[in-house]
Structure formats: C-alpha cells, structure tokens
Amino acid sequence: MPEYINNFLFSYYGLDWAAAVFMFLSMYRLGHHKKDGFVFAALASICWIAFNLIAHSAAGVVANVVIAIMAFQSLSKWNKTHPINGSDNAEDEFPCSPSK
Numbered sequence: 001m002p003e004y005i006n007n008f009l010f011s012y013y014g015l016d017w018a019a020a021v022f023m024f025l026s027m028y029r030l031g032h033h034k035k036d037g038f039v040f041a042a043l044a045s046i047c048w049i050a051f052n053l054i055a056h057s058a059a060g061v062v063a064n065v066v067i068a069i070m071a072f073q074s075l076s077k078w079n080k081t082h083p084i085n086g087s088d089n090a091e092d093e094f095p096c097s098p099s100k
Contacts, residue, residue, distance in 0.1 A: 012051050019047035035082075038075040042068045 009017075022044035029037030045068035052060030 012054055015047045015051040015054070019044045019051060022047060035075060035078045038071045038078065042071040042075075045071065 022040045026037045026040035026044060029040060031037075045064040048064040049061050049068070052058075052064065
C-alpha cells in the first residue's frame with residue numbers, strides 16, 4: 001500500500017477506526033435492547049478521547065469524557081433496574097420499556 005494512503009488511514013494509530021467500530025456496535029446492540037451497548041459506547045468514547053488527545057482537541061476530549069460518564073451511568077442504572085438474579089428476560093428490555 002502506498003505510504004500516503006497508509007498515513008491517511010492510520011495516522012492516529014487506528015484509534016479513529018476502533019472508535020467508529022465500537023460506536024457502530026453500540027448503536028446496533030442498543031437497538032436490540034442489549035445492555036452491552038453502553039459498554040461499547042464507553043469504549044468508543046475512550047478511543048475518541050485518545051484520538052482527540054493526539055489531535056490536540058480539548059473540546060473532543062471533554063465531550064467524550066461526558067459521553068463515557070453517561071454511558072457508565074446508564075449501565076449502572078440498567079444494572080440497578082435488572083439485578084443479576086432478576087427475571088430471565090432482563091437482557092431483552094430497556095429499563096424504561098413499558099410493561100407488557
């Protein structure tokens with residue numbers, strides 16, 4: 001692969017690619033009401049924080065710290081709403097889903 005293409009694709013050590021993949025996984029998993037989507041969102045934010053540190057973007061770092069905190073808080077709320085010994089379908093519903 002020519003060096004200019006390699007530099008274009010991987011100039012940030014693949015952090016931008018990893019962040020994008022984690023965010024896509026997050027959206028997919030949350031769309032299927034799976035709590036690990038919050039974990040993928042937090043991982044994406046951590047990758048974006050590292051990316052923005054390298055790119056010297058303070059706003060990007062701050063925004064992604066907030067997003068990571070929100071993802072961990074959402075996961076914590078989910079775990080409080082669905083304890084480990086809870087119902088069998090605890091993974092299948094959002095905490096705010098209307099009861100059936």
